[in-house]
Amino acid sequence: MTQPDATPEASGEAAHFRALESLYAAAPINQLFHSRLEIPAPGVARIHFEIDDRHYHAAGAAHGTSYFKMLDDAAFYAANSLVTDRFLLTTAFNLLLTKPLKAGPVIAEGRWVSGQRRVFVAEARLIDVTGEEAARGTGTFMRSRIPLAGLPGYRSASPEA
Template sequence: MTPPDPPLDGEAAHFRALEALYAAAPINRLFDSRLEIPHAGVARIHFTIDDRHFHAAGAAHGTAYFKMLDDAAFYAANSLVTDRFLLTTAFNLLLTRPLGLGPVVAEGRWVSGRRRVFIADAHLIDATGEEASRGTGTFMKSRIALATLPGYGGA
């Protein structure tokens, strides 16, 4: 019989709790997606574009681009903050190619800031390995304690 894995603590526990928070968010019922935080300052969202996300011309609507870029940048930044939920205060988006059906990865990376305001960027990579979009966000610490949010650490 294999013994159970030891409980996580510190940084790894925070990353897993953020991943659980993402999974618990009601908006994510609309997307086939999964968050992974491999290390501090980096977040990846694996998702699949299907025809529910299409605009009238048969490619992904900009809402899918924004949602995944914002989330990837947000979680990259919030991976550095263990007590408070961050809020997006601004986000700039550049759409470079249409997304069709299939898997996409949104990768976010922290750029700067460690006190109250954080800057992170993100890009979308389609199934062919091409960049489809990129964006940069500004995020600010809120008064909302992470530990009080449903999904974070079993709250």
Template sequence: MPPERSGEAAHFRALESLYAAAPINHLFESRLQIAGPGVARIHFDVDERYFHAAGAAHGTSYFKLLDDAAFYAINSLVTDRFMLTTQFNLLFTRPLSAGPVVAEGRWISGKRRVFVGDARLIDAEGEEAARGTGTFMRSRIALATLPGYSRS
């Protein structure tokens, strides 16, 4: 196996594949990048499909991106089980209009059963549009059993 497909790097690439295979991500066309242990980024282009009636991104877009970024930052540290979001708090700081955004997630604490992660949503001008903090726990679902998660 090439070095980039073994160990930690293989886990990161498998998580990126798992993310891409999730049906919801056919609605929210986005790309996950695991930058390192406990760090994840989601790249997304906001367009009018995600707007509410007043012409800015609906809160579901904020939640989806922030939860996913924090979740995958946490799951980058857990190689055997799929994590579950048990709680997530959002703070909206500015409306998002059309354009590229990046959700940056990171692990804060926890290494056994319950983990804490946070994420921030950065707009095309480099301004923070929202942030969120959540708790995540190990599920009984083995990563290796999920379609899309493959270390080969």
């Protein structure tokens, strides 16, 4: 799989990645999760987060909402790292939950799969503290009419910085 050709210059690219990380941190939903987004490269996103008993269902493991939220976010930001002007929207997401998550650190790893214009496909997986995969998902994301630059939290550093 090859990355799209239409990526910003390296310094502008890094500024876009940091602005997306800032946007993630500013989203009100993320006040409910101890998590941090990192975008190390085009089409790649990682969310480091903690599961604790506040995320548990009645049987003492993480509820599926935690799986979905982190898989969707990791795939979304992997795709949106390739789009510098518009906010993407999730249009579909498929999950496969393979292992219960207990309290501890988890990493959601997202990767762009295909799409370069209007629709993007990205996948993500959850890796637990033992290094095992606990879930995976694939999402479809579409360009919206919402400019990234107009969103609270999307703070792009100048390319010279």
